[in-house]
Amino acid sequence: MLKTIKVPSHITEEKLVSLYKEMWLIRYFDEKVDQFFAKGMIHGTTHLCVGQEPSAAGAIAALKDIDKITSTHRGHGHCISKGANVNGMMAELFGRVDGYCKGKGGSIHIADLEKGNLGANGIVGGGIPIAVGAALTSKMKKEGYVVLCFFGDGASNEGSFHESLNLASIWDLPVVFICENNQYGMSGSVKEMTRVENIADRAVSYGMPGKVVDGLDAIEIMNTVYDAVERARQGHGPTLIEAKTYRWKGHSKSDAKKYRTREEEEEWRKKDGIKRFRDLLIEEGIFTEEKAKQLQEEAKQEVEDAVKFAENSPQPSIESLLEDVYA
Amino acid sequence: MREITYLEAIREAMSQEMRQNEDIFILGEDIGVYGGAFGVTRGMIEEFGPERVRNTPISESAIAGAAVGAALTGMRPIIELQFSDFITIAMDQIVNQAAKLRYMNGGKGKVPLVLRTPSGSGTGAAAQHSQSLEAWLVHIPGLRVIQPSNAYDAKGLLKAAMDDDNPVIFYEHKLLYKTKGDVPEESYSIPIGKADVKRKGKDVTIVATAMMVHKALEAAEELAKEGIDVEVVDPRTLVPLDEETIIQSVKKTGRLIVAHEAVKRGGFGGEIVSVIAESEAFDYLDAPIKRLGGLPVPIPYNPHLEKATVPQVADIIEAVKETVHF
Ligand SMILES: Cc1ncc(C[n+]2csc(CCOP(=O)(O)OP(=O)(O)O)c2C)c(N)n1
């Protein structure tokens, strides 16, 4: 029995423990990608979610396996939490055949359809209408799944966001919109780019509930998403949830971060959601500090193993270039 | 003469015009202190301030439409669209509004805007950030389409684009941003619709655009060692197209190869070939025309695959040899 916290009934203590490790897996994965990127071993571009782990892991923990997600360019965390294998993810970033997209997609296009991850997206706001369509399938075919649609604060200024929320609302679709408000869309601060205090306030315009949560509090996110998802599953339509969070790293590869201060970054780093979750589990007596350390080490090792896997995976053949254009 | 990069040439053209003309302003994503995704506008907000270097939300449809509305009512906006792939989102305002307003209004009003945007592959940015969609825009009456291949042309053509009273799509190539060339410090204009013969030759004409101009020139150097004398023509502006320069070149060489990075099927190369087929140069052809273009696939992430998707120097050399030895 948990003493200080309430969680959805399907969340066991084991699940909380594995969630802790999962958050470290996300962090180590992205830290590793960052290093390889700096060394030129991964090319193209990549967007890291270090600091934002609780909103990915906490939200997805509220789902059932049949539920689906749409993700974003900053999607490694969503992907891992929805059950993807880090070997296949790292291989994709290395552009190898064993990657999730056979080396053809890279960081911003990883999808894992088997696990219900309909994909990251290179187009800001591109995934939002797709989530609506996936929810439409669920409704029309009575499949019972709910779609959790991730996007950023910046994406909420695209037309696709507004059109999608309206459509999902009038059709009472089983979709939950989750805005990870990390305070910036590239260099555009949310304060300068919107005139509402909360992105969630926009829910009013579309006749759906809007909820603001602390994006560093995995438990609060889990509970809020769970309630919204079950409401959607029962046919009561969509919810807009906004998780206030922060990306620790630059937007993508070459970002001098001139649009924010180092002090602000430091303030947010102090609020590290993973450490907070660890302290909570220790306080609850769910695990000890040693156990926590061990889980963290295991996560680190999994990422190392993923690198080995990726390095050993072959380059795709030039012939494969023409494959998979059409079904 | 002073050497600067393609990127600096573009910035200089904008800055010089903005100093002269208060009606010119630039709007786009991350063009403020960030300096634009590729650094083109770096330093401009410091000089011109946030009123004239307007950092926008991520709203391509509204960016394009606001530029159309501002242009229609007396301003001369420059849009920086972060990647040319995102033109899909701006497309309604560009195609259904900007391009047609004057005509639909019976010749009343004008839409003097420039949409600058980087296109092309070669950076590992994968399928949604690497396309070359210029042929889409070429198809729309009312738009001008420019594709400079070097720093000198970029500066002069951008000046001409800003002076023009029509919507102009100005394609920049990501891989050219850091390339250097001789560029005069003073402001100058290159007429829109004037091709440039980048290399004179007598055996075969290569009409190439953007990055392919450089690959064609490289191929020409190699082929010169084998005694094949290649002429490289860069149209520079696709709309209007300088048909005459291309026709004259083909009449001289009797052989034509067209090279662009965009997918070959439905690409602009087909237009150039048709111009020749319909002209008196057709009679002068000594070999079938060859088109080189991207494979009909989305641009893949893996660097080897990405390279194999678009024509390379070796492909151009091979095509020239086949044409010359036909
Ligand atoms: C349609 C479109 N416009 C612009 C971009 C370039 N871009 C990629 S990510 C990004 C910022 C997105 O901000 P946000 O939605 O807040 O997500 P975050 O990066 O903060 O996770 C921008 C401008 C893009 N990929 N697609």
Ligand SMILES: [Mg+2]
């Ligand atoms: Mg953001």
